Amino acid sequence: MSKAPSLSLAAYRVLSWGLPKSKGGSLPPRPEGELIWLHAANKHRLRAVNDFCHRLIQSRPGLSVLMTAPPDADVETWPHSDALLINLPVENPGAARSFLDHWRPDLGLWVGGGLMPNIITRAAERGTPLILLEAENDVRVALAGKWLPDIARHTFDSFRTIHVTSEDTARQVRRLGIAGSKVALFPPLRVNPTLRSWPEDELIETNHVLAGRPVWLAAWVEATEFISVLSAHRQAMRMLPRLAMILHVADMSEVGPLRKRLEAMDLRCANWEDGDMIEDTTQVILASDPEDLGLWHRVSPVTFMGSSLEQGRGGQDPISATALGSAVIHGPYVQNHQEIFDQLDEVGAAQAVNTATELGDMVVELLAPDQAANMALAGWQMVTDGAPQVDTLIEIVQEHLDHRGVDYAGS
Structure with missing residues (x-):
């Protein structure tokens, strides 16, 4: 059961309603079965993220992947992605709810900074397991809500696991009031291609x-x-x-x-x-x-x-x-x-x-x-070099998916 949002978070959502919703056509249909949502904060991480997805899909047949980029990113200039790659909606609570209603992700992985409080906290309230990789103390708060306390803490606390690449970042995250048990040192994803064999x-x-x-x-x-x-x-x-x-x-x-x-x-x-x-x-x-x-x-x-x-x-x-x-x-x-x-x-x-x-x-x-x-x-x-870490991360993802207990046929 999801927790009720704090007064600070509720106020933030009201204030960020003023942001215009993203323009664009209708979204592609959601694939049947399990779907993970994987967000890359910048295009330089897309290749490593893409390779990780290849390995994950090989380990879990039938899994679909949705990749997202920041709302203002020009995805036409991003490297090729084998999965569907779209922009996230702007930091508007209605747009966030519409995105989650449509895609109904079974798990979310966020790589890097630029954390968006509305979509992240909404996903957590729905019971979607969220994992933060290569965490940065970088929350993309709507201008109207910058004076509100605790938004960064609520955003980080929505993740079940937070992987940081340095002890300094770990200390910054813990200072926000995040439980130390959630925060772990973990190397960044490395490019790890799946190569076709040759006769x-x-x-x-x-x-x-x-x-x-x-x-x-x-x-x-x-x-x-x-x-x-x-x-x-x-x-x-x-x-x-x-x-x-x-x-x-x-x-x-x-x-x-x-x-x-x-x-x-x-x-x-x-x-x-x-x-x-x-x-x-x-x-x-x-x-x-x-x-x-x-x-x-x-x-x-x-x-x-x-x-x-x-x-x-x-x-x-x-x-x-x-x-x-x-x-x-x-x-x-x-x-x-x-x-x-x-x-x-x-x-x-x-x-x-x-x-x-x-x-x-x-x-x-x-x-x-x-x-x-x-x-x-x-x-x-x-x-x-990064293969053992990728294997560990795949095990973490599999464990979260296995414990979701969702009847996909009726979702």
Whole structure:
């Protein structure tokens, strides 16, 4: 049974009625069965949240996920989400009630700050278990209610479990009057991709064809980067004459014109998509299917992540390359995945370059014995570091869902 709201919270709800409700069309229908609502406070956390959801859904078949962003976030600029991603309504009690009436979440996870008192306290009063991850002492109180006491305490106290990433934050939360038993130190969610396996016979055959040759992969290369990447490859071949490059282009329509350009440059190439044989003299292997990157990352000890050497694209996600054992090189323009690249750079799993000359030098450097292997190991450790914590969090979520006791067929 839900507790009656305090006078302070009741007054806050009355005062925040004045906020205009969010504009927009009708909401998509709620999926049948169990549904968890997962809120990401900013777009930089979405990739890690998305990976966690993959693992959770694998552990609990039939579970649906609704992801939300702050009311003022432009979700069109957020990274891809496999789950439905929508904005939360503004901090208006009527909008909060309508959101919860429609989605009826069986459990809520809130990642980060920007806590919104109306929707959080309403969900708790309905008996929805709420878990706060990567907690920050950051409550998004409507302007009219900033003078009211205890709103932050009521908001935090609506969560059954509060995970903080530092002892300082834990102290701040406890000072609000939150029971210490609710607050626990817990590392932030880490990117932890679920990778598709690759047919072993094809992997063995491809490795056999390229055996004894140094190999590097240039992935997601844009047309504006072709000259730089090909110049880097020519430069690297002066030091490594048998070097082979797998050139994966971002735009499939560029393969034909690019092949003609390679022939004009006197570079011997094979088009993987056309079934060309890779020979001992092949210098460039052309590819364009994103699915095949699962093979090429496994084959190549070094991957240059394209769409990053020239302005305009913002880089591609490097995590699959890292998880599959490839050292990563990237250009300066990686803002679409800045947090992940910063983490890889910090642990020594990636190297940044600014020019074609630097790229050619870096390819030669990393293909020296043990260089790429050491970087790949650092990257693999970073990617897998958070796996035990994810498993623990999945157990917590499963336990809350198991004890809900809801008859979904009648909900």
